[in-house]
Amino acid sequence: xxxxxxxxxxxxxxxxxxxxxxxxxxxxxxxxxxxxxxxxxxxxxxxxxxxxxxxxxxxxxxxxxxxxxxxxxxxxxxxxxxxxxxxxxxxxxxxxxxxxxxxxxxxxxxxxxxxxxxxxxxxxxxxxxxxxxxxxxxxxxxxxxxxxxxxxxxxxxxxxxxxxxxxxxxxxxxxxxxxxxxxxxxxxxxxxxxxxxxxxxxxxxxxxxx
Amino acid sequence: xxxxxxxxxxxxxxxxxxxxxxxxxxxxxxxxxxxxxxxxxxxxxxxxxxxxxxxxxxxxxxxxxxxxxxxxxxxxxxxxxxxxxxxxxxxxxxxxxxxxxxxxxxxxxxxxxxxxxxxxxxxxxxxxxxxxxxxxxxxxxxxxxxxxxxxxxxxxxxxxxxxxxxxxxxxxxxxxxxxxxxxxxxxxxxxxxxxxxxxxxxxxxxxxxxxxxxxxxxxxxxxxxxxxxxxxxxxxxxxxxxxxxxxxxxxxxxxxxxxxxxxxxxxxxxxxxxxxxxxxxxxxxxxxxxxxxxxxxxxxxxxxxxxxxxxxxxxx
Numbered sequence: 195x196x197x198x199x200x201x202x203x204x205x206x207x208x209x210x211x212x213x214x215x216x217x218x219x220x221x222x223x224x225x226x227x228x229x230x231x232x233x234x235x236x237x238x239x240x241x242x243x244x245x246x247x248x249x250x251x252x253x254x255x256x257x258x259x260x261x262x263x264x265x266x267x268x269x270x271x272x273x274x275x276x277x278x279x280x281x282x283x284x285x286x287x288x289x290x291x292x293x294x295x296x297x298x299x300x301x302x303x304x305x306x307x308x309x310x311x312x313x314x315x316x317x318x319x320x321x322x323x324x325x326x327x328x329x330x331x332x333x334x335x336x337x338x339x340x341x342x343x344x345x346x347x348x349x350x351x352x353x354x355x356x357x358x359x360x361x362x363x364x365x366x367x368x369x370x371x372x373x374x375x376x377x378x379x380x381x382x383x384x385x386x387x388x389x390x391x392x393x394x395x396x397x398x399x400x401x402x403x404x
Numbered sequence: 405x406x407x408x409x410x411x412x413x414x415x416x417x418x419x420x421x422x423x424x425x426x427x428x429x430x431x432x433x434x435x436x437x438x439x440x441x442x443x444x445x446x447x448x449x450x451x452x453x454x455x456x457x458x459x460x461x462x463x464x465x466x467x468x469x470x471x472x473x474x475x476x477x478x479x480x481x482x483x484x485x486x487x488x489x490x491x492x493x494x495x496x497x498x499x500x501x502x503x504x505x506x507x508x509x510x511x512x513x514x515x516x517x518x519x520x521x522x523x524x525x526x527x528x529x530x531x532x533x534x535x536x537x538x539x540x541x542x543x544x545x546x547x548x549x550x551x552x553x554x555x556x557x558x559x560x561x562x563x564x565x566x567x568x569x570x571x572x573x574x575x576x577x578x579x580x581x582x583x584x585x586x587x588x589x590x591x592x593x594x595x596x597x598x599x600x601x602x603x604x605x606x607x608x609x610x611x612x613x614x615x616x617x618x619x620x621x622x623x624x625x626x627x628x629x630x631x632x633x634x635x636x637x638x639x640x641x642x643x644x645x646x647x648x649x650x651x652x653x654x655x656x657x658x659x660x661x662x663x664x665x666x667x668x669x670x671x672x673x674x675x676x677x678x679x680x681x682x683x684x685x686x687x688x689x690x691x692x693x694x695x696x697x698x699x700x701x702x703x704x705x706x707x708x709x710x711x712x713x714x715x716x717x718x719x720x
Binding site for chain 2 (some may be wrong): 234235237253255256257276277278281285290291292294297298299300344347348351354355356357358359361363364365376377378379380381382
């Protein structure tokens, strides 16, 4: 598919500031010598979110976080710092937790993404969601979806015997202890300071799993 | 973020060729550092080459008895690899001392090596910074410089390299394998990969434009005790003020590299030979040309004390 006049005018429409137009000029010149795909500032993608196939056509700049919140209206995933420092945007991709703010949506073609909405429903809570409620593992709740997604995938990391900074023996099986959980959850910040209750909630779920 | 075009590379050679012919292009792997910098418009690539589909995510034994680590192996997978844990424990320890679980799941081996400094003035686009804007000046010199480098610095830049993993790789004498834009391949000892800032702090490695790291090679295991000790302002998820990576043999000989104090992982081979003589003798050689800003003078003592703790732990 060669870039059509239609695509170019749509791109021009999308771009308003003079600075941005200047940047496009450079990119366009370089891309003119390269292959067709490189001309596009938007990309179509298909992925699975909470077991549902989704198709999007997004600006290449769209982070996975913004695709989830602004395009798919799955606003359970939160934007805290938008720089990978707070963990509020944590989602699970193919079983692994990541910061959805530090990855582009278009890099997830074909991936299976689980957000807080996919873990459980209000009338059918995931055990981790139920444990957070039971142990009061939050105050304002803003970091909570990220805490819960992170903790679910974190327990899977321990079960997969992935070591952490506080693991004593690299060649033994990793134990589920409060110290291990605290270290492994350090990428999720809670400004309200509900940490001790969060650890209690996770310990309970880990206990019932073992 | 500035607009950019995007492609998924289909081969290593094609990726290197595109990158070498387009100075506005950048490789993207995990993206955890690059996207952060693109949001702040510190990095402004007009074209991204996604290198995630090149099959560079394997860890394999080499015929020399070492290990070849694919450039795209995630930090989590490298730290968790059974052979790495058993034979190169220092590398596992350094990896899990860095970043958060979420970031380690995305961050790659080559990306970790090529991550940029976390100097706050590099990140603050309202401030002069020779690394971000060559010739504009260094705000850290005369500014808030508690976290900055104490050795190998220049009048243009006192930034540190933030990687923990690189300190372990330097201790282990890893080799970087790369492909250039013309398709030729070369090996670079880790000691030579990162540059000191000099007059051109914006040039951080010896890689040529478009040159693409494909793997990191580890030589045969060294045996001995593998210890990585990281000192930071909070117990987890923070960059090092000082970190010490060491492999120490039962007779007290060994090797050591230090993080958090220079523009590259800092190792002085002549200091290794002082290890049996203790932390003071070793750090005296390691930091012979140290130059503090005053605010970061504590790092010079901290290296000696952290190394002392590492040597004690190796005996214990």
